[in-house]
Amino acid sequence: MSREGSAGAPGVDPEQLWLGSDQPRRGRKPAYSREVITAAAVALADAEGLEAVTMRKVAAQVGAGVMSLYSYAPDKETLLHLMVDHVCAELPTAHPLTGDWRADLKAIAHLQRAHMLRHPWLPAALTTRLVPGPHTLAFLERVLAALRPAGMDGAAKLEVFAQLTAFVAGHVAHEVAQAAMTQSPDRAAAEARYLAVVAADGHHPELAEALSAPGRPLAPEATFSRFLNRLIDGLDTD
Template sequence: MARTGSAGRPAGVDPELLWQRAERPRRGRPPAYDRAAITAEAVALADAEGLAAVTMRAVAARIGAGTMSLYSYVPNKETLLELMIDQVSGDHRLPSEPSGDWRADLRRFARDQRAIMLRHPWLPAALPARQTLGPNTLAAVEHTLAVLAPVGLDPQARLETFSLLTGFVASHVTYELAQQRAMEADGRTSGELLDAQARYLRSVAAADTYPHLAQALAAPNHDPAAQDVFDRLLDRMINGLTVAP
């Protein structure tokens, strides 16, 4: 038996219906809305208030439509989420061809992906619930596979590499956003929190119980700037992804 969602409508996403069939023209008056405009309002709502705020009722209110009329454009919330994910995936600035330096291209793609997720903080949490790949997401996948073509990985391994890279970026951005929320709740600046953490760890390391930690803390400090931290971790990630020299 098929699952049903709100208003007794079928839940889940039909990728063929969603991506391969254009919105059906209606007889009589032209439609008052379209999926792109509805999706843009849903994205704006999620950006401002979080993913939990995105309901069919709330999106309908933003566009000035009745909730039931929204279902004639988007059959359920799961489909709306797919449209949202793919719309923001279109923010990627994909070059027409890889540069030939696959590591540089992967870095550029991952940095772009991080910037998109920071602009849309709901995106990392939404990705695990994704059920299909829309045209913008497919363009990003195709670009990454082309970048990795000369590396020597088989096609399946290249797909797995794309998933690992995206997973790394989403995980890192999730951590960054959580740290930002913690600082806002604490009322201290990032520098103050880092100083407090450093004092605590130095006192723990001084007890000789954690010699390896003490050694790490004695090493020269790296620049704590968020972009620099991301770039260092990204380089380690990229260098460990493939068997290429």
């Protein structure tokens, strides 16, 4: 198979990826760095989506031969790990914590949302099993510190981090899709008409009642905060 894909690949070796050198071990002095190549892949994903990121396109971005890139990232799966950790460097890890773990967790979630909106490909990337790199670990360390006052054990804190990240990623994916919907008013109008017909057919009384209730503010930030509050306020510390 092509080295572009990862199906059937043995997976990424975290020791080799994160603890080894980021430079090729053999040959003459490299003309590029893993950082430059990863940044080019991130820029491509930001502009055109994750599907557009191929080793060939990244090579063209940096002006390299595609085969030379395999010295830095042997396949697209490895490149994806590098990209996710690269953008995680943007997440602040030194902001003060209040000691109110629920408030701190909500603030962290808002940081994650803003981060994923800057990189709309991230929610899809996070569905892949990723081995955390140094920047991701620094952010995880901050989240675990925020959760210390909750009195949870280590396993529970890791579960909360996973749950929070999954929630933010899912919400942002939906938010991006909804924003795209506004660019297609005909489709949005058709969806509204369809739901009106379904609500009036007599077979969906619960849905009809829900749709007839007063609407909530639809501002993206307000909607996210509302959903987030339900999640965080309902967390059990056991």
